[in-house]
Amino acid sequence: MIAGTMLREHQARREHLTIYLVKDAKLPDEQIVKIDRAKSPYDLKISEGVARLYAKKSSRPKLPDWAPFLVLNQDVPPDLFEGTRSEGAVLLVQHAGALFALSFGMGHHLINLDLVERDFGLRVTLNSIDPLKLRSLDKASHEVNPLHVRSQSARDADIFDLNIDPELDMVHAVTGTSEVAVFGEHISGRDALTINPPATLDDLPKILAEALTRRNRPLPERFAWIDNVHRVRDSTMIECLDDALTDALRSDPRPENLWLGEPEIVDWEMQTGYSFDQRSRTARHRTLQVDQLLEYIAEQGEKPSAALLRSISVHVNDANYQSIKSWTAYRCLYAELPMGKETFILRNGLWYEVSRKFADEIDSYFKRLDAEPVKMPDYQHANEGLYNESVAKENAGYELLDKKNISFGNAYDKIEFCDLVHDGRDLIHVKLYRSSATLSHLFAQGSVSAETFMRHEQFRVKLNEKLPATIKLHDPLARPKAENYRIVYAIATTKELPKDLPFFSKITLKNAIIGLNGLGFQVALARIDIDPDFLKTANYKPARNAVGSANSAVPRRSTTRRGGTQAPPTPPPAA
Template identity: 30%
Template sequence: MAKSKAFSIYLLKEGYDAANALREDHALDDDIGAQGLPEGATLFVLDSDPRPPWWKSYFNVEKNLTQVNKGALVFLPVGGRCFALSFGHVAHNLIDSSYEYDFGLRVTLNSLDPHKLKSTDTLDPGAAKRQRTQLPIESELTLFDFDRDSTILRSLTGKVRDEHKELFRHATGGSNLRISTDVEADRLATLCEKLLDLYQSEEYKAAFPDIQNIMPVRDPAQIEALNGRLLAAFRARNPDLNLTVPEIINYSDNLYAAFAGAGRSLVYDDVYIGRYYEYLDEHGIDLNALGVEDLRRHVLVLTDEEGNSRDRYSIFKSLVFDTTLEDAQGETFHLCEGNWYRIDDTYIARLSAYLDPLCADSDLPPYDHPSEGEYNAAVGAGDAAIACLDTKNISPDGQSAVEPCDLLAVRDGVAAFYHVKVSTLSAQLSHLFNQGVNAIELMRLEPQAVDKLEALIREVLADGDADAMVTLVRDRKCRIVFGIVTRKDPAGRSLNLPLFSRISLMRGMKALQLMDVPGRVIFIADQVVAAEGRKKKRKKKDVPDEV
């Protein structure tokens, strides 16, 4: 029986082959003789010089120790396309845009036995959360806690169906396909032909129905068209285009914002696209002359109060935008963290149908404060019947802190737990929604959490108000209200939220529904007057032209 060999296989996009798929600065050698290559194949080899490992000098090892990196890329034309077979750590020499991002995943979906899965890699775009789940036994996809409504499947591992076992028995697929096979070199072209057929097949929809309501866009022409729509919106200063920090940040750190790429920037106390327009206008930049590469080159910089840089993000990666294309009827496209996603309009309609009835008029005062904490404190101080519980903790001793809510009030005969967020960033809102669900779940599961909440209520409210509220809490007559501070018109209802925030909200509301807890969303009017940008404080040493 022939020994199986490990292969990592990429499918190049149309128009790419050995002549144009490698990075210009690659260090691979193509002047290598090889008698066993498949017909038409091209070989590139990594043959680095021996060098000592870093820990040899670190520990002052006297023995002569060296190590080398070896690897190879074989380009194999098959069926009008070209495959790249990677051996060793050399795949990074391929141009990122040269291969199909979903080749391995599509092949695994079409070849794996849906009852014999072993591992999944998933992405929750709303929270930017990446997760790998492995089970000790072969299982179905549902046992991996895969949420078809909100999660993107990035990689899948399992056993293949019987009809494919003569080629390979196990497969892992993401951008590339990783398999072990006993196929000899003269049959690699045949193997790749079958892999190409599996990639082009849609049989997976029967075994994995509704596998992805959200799918990354992979067609270069479509991406180009979408980038064109983005540029048109940017140049027109479309109010539906937003600029956000593409990860969860701690606003209590007193972070400020600046920009780089077109010259020195003022330092601002908030992040929104109007500031970026101000920055460009200040430097006389013609918006019509800016392209996608300029947006990738320009940077959103988070700074401290003195303007010292902390984190940097590409402007393109920081943009959030929804749009449509004329030749893609029934689909909406969403830009998030620099990637375009395709969403079926029926799914978006389903989101709106579920969420819009949960949006209510705000019963909290407008927001006109420097921070969420000051707003919550002011609301609590302005109404003796409202308990401000911001930053309080109800978790049992020895467990991670859990905040019950920001504000607690009696509304319509129930205890209303308000969770307030000054943000429409997907990651921030996903955290907000999870916070609301987790607090209620903790109170349902841990009596000590309810005892702690009662103590907090009695510390803040007068006896009569406290007694009434405690009674409602202990009788489980509760409601969760997510208060989102925004300048958007409340009439927009759920459409005021980014797509992935709507998905996270629906998931959270359904979790509350299972606990028989009503949920609402209110939009709190943001009446803060934006402060003018100020110059970065200069230090004695030379200051660079840009942040």
């Protein structure tokens, strides 16, 4: 009887353990733990290593905000609602040359999370999980406006059963069945490792050592693609990348892999230009370019830096020179910086780390892509619509379909078949390169219209009503032969295509091409040269005393004469 009692007393019960790995094992406790929120620590006895416990200070019980509404002036006992306390603790364990922080209850609020290793739990989990027995994963796309999604399964599932795209999605967390006995049956990982093993305090050293070993292993082949792209969230690493960006901005010559563009899609019909402040003397540029930003910074007597870019605004101006949208210049800057075996990308104010091997694989795909299939006129127009009209009007073989949207009762509602048709074969989609967001829209437009064209009779019937007589379909009810058409993505840019496309745009384009090829279409990429005069043109806000006069409708601008001789710009009005 006594032996049985002692066995029950020492039998390990299942414990919910949330484990963080601290970056630097030599850091003092007061940097890792928010001491002002914790009670005095206690050293605990443990089989190996050193363990110190910090308990969270308890706040005074607080009645819920809705309690007075129910009990004010009512005959109810005063202690009907007891209020709540948020108990929590952190256990720091030094073991195996590493420092771990285990949180209990609300204890994670005591941890300085800037000092823990990012993705520690994720890597341990991926190296410990049965790949066919996943239950959930958290993912985010690396689009300009990323979607954060949790995919769950009621039964054990393979990772690809959870709707993951290895090229377009980044995995942040995984939950599934553990293959490691000391971790228990189930395991989950993000920054922290979460497990429910049967354990006592003396079992911790063995558990922590196993976690550290698995964290340092390469990912299994089935999960290796997860290292292709991931967001940089370590604050120290971000500081280093910002320093490298500052060096790139100040270097001479400046690296070519820097762009300036809108971090999101805006209404091009309403905007007339961009400026870096709203003063009347400041130029309103037709396009965004890094050179313009650096010139502006120099005019302010400053040197470019990542920190300075966070304080400068990029304004979208309407016809009245008013700002209708603005972002920091840091958000508008796109940069690709190779460092060691990896490439780091700044987009929309966030840094991403890209495996160099993965980047090379994407680049090699485009070596098979047709370039310059159609020599198109230079771009020197205020917007794509005017350019398309000019091309169709002044050049033989082109038909204009821009803005001839087709209402169609599916998820896309109104579909634009293409902007231009050339020789009845090339379906051309035109876009002035402003940012990766505009390119994503361009590639999606080509994919959606081509797929709808092939799959839906009713769409072809409505399309045929808008097609010029020279290129009408003989029988819109018959499925077209995709091999008779070529989808052409025509991009107005000064960059070399496809080599100089932003990396994430290359991924989007690659997936669009694969889908179009699967339908039977040929796909090509065309660069539209931008007229140098167009790039140099700038408007200035009219002087206040000109508002309402006949001259107020005429923008002041710098001009460039044909032949390369630049005329002196019209001086901006006094501020």
